Amino acid sequence: YRLRCVKMAVPGVSGGSCSDSSWVTQETSWPTFGFYFEFNGQMLEARRKIHWGRDKPIDITAFVRSGKNTLKVSSLFRRPNPSATGAMEYVFAIEEVACVTHDNVVRGFSVISGGDETVSIKASLNATTTSVDDDDDIIFDTEKNTFTITVAEPYTRSKLCEIPVRGKTCKHRECFDLETFLSAEKRFEDVSAVDVWRCPICKEDVRPGELLIDDWITGVIKALKQNGQQDTRAIIVKADGTWSPIVEEKEDNAGSANARAPSENTGELMEIVELD
Ligand SMILES: [Zn+2]
Structure with a gap:
């Protein structure tokens, strides 16, 4: 207490x-x-x-x-x-501070059904194409009537969320990965600190009972994995609820090496010219 x-x-x-x-x-x-x-x-x-x-x-x-x-x-x-x-x-x-086991946290969240989420996404797009969304994770394209949602976990952005969750009071659609969040918490021996249950995206309340798993994003992530598109960081969603992954250009080492090469060569050449 x-x-x-x-x-x-x-x-x-x-x-x-x-x-x-x-x-x-x-x-x-x-x-x-x-x-x-x-x-x-x-x-x-x-x-x-x-x-x-x-x-x-x-x-x-x-x-x-x-x-x-x-x-x-x-x-x-x-x-x-x-x-x-x-x-x-x-x-x-x-x-009153209570303890919840890791397994109960992972099992104990509510689920936002895919249907609800699709309806809400359609509503967001159809209600107004000029709406201004404060969330960093959603970028509206009012000309194409689409928006972009980040599906990578927010800590490193290096992988997709395994269990995509957010808080009941979060205003954003972007999720964070539950296991990454639990392992990132400050701990005292085996117990996490009391005041760390804040959303890593917006700092809202995400105590165990306040977590929601996003079924719609779970489905998107499952499909991306099945299609071998696990490197995807964000998707574009259309007004009819359909979506497609945003293909990011991979960091092309060969390409950047090629890009750098001419200037390096030029530098060397200039140096040689100067010496001559
Ligand atoms: Zn949040």
Whole structure:
């Protein structure tokens, strides 16, 4: 169990509550001074940036008892007027940290069905050809009425995603590879750190229960592999939902060597001429 405090703009708190996803993606931020925390009669000391490198949660596991527990927060300040421009509030919560095994993470995600995804892709293209998409992974071509989706895993871009996933709150279609993500997490011995469950693309909440596997992209990747096109990094999707891989020119060593060769030769020749 740990006590955390985050700073939020007043409209984001909306009536004293915020969504789990917006809570977990906020960095811990303790008030600079004038706040005191007491849990079950035990004074707690905030772990501040000055001593810990950044503000950190307070581990209260040792003070938790069965039945009623009391957290008392005293402040020297008044709550800000919610209508004041730029008003911020400190929001406190006690989090229960649980462990999920690797196998359960891999087995436990929801699936976005291929049908839903195709409909949504068609809708994106047909709804407006002038829409501006903020995502880096999707590039709309309004003239051809197509768009491009990256299908390579985002860490190295050197291979296709094996298990393409993203978070429920992610706004992008691009996926990251689940196994690569799990192996890249910061670990303490065999257990991953608590606050690392963020989307590598957009930093949204991707805790185990928040992961979605993209069935449509899974199908695309399967087809690419069957066709021997595993070097594909992105695909072009048309308004009817059909797609084709973007063929990237391979780094042609021979070609670049040839390209470089003449200038090198020229250099040598010039040098010889100069010596003569
Ligand atoms: Zn994301």
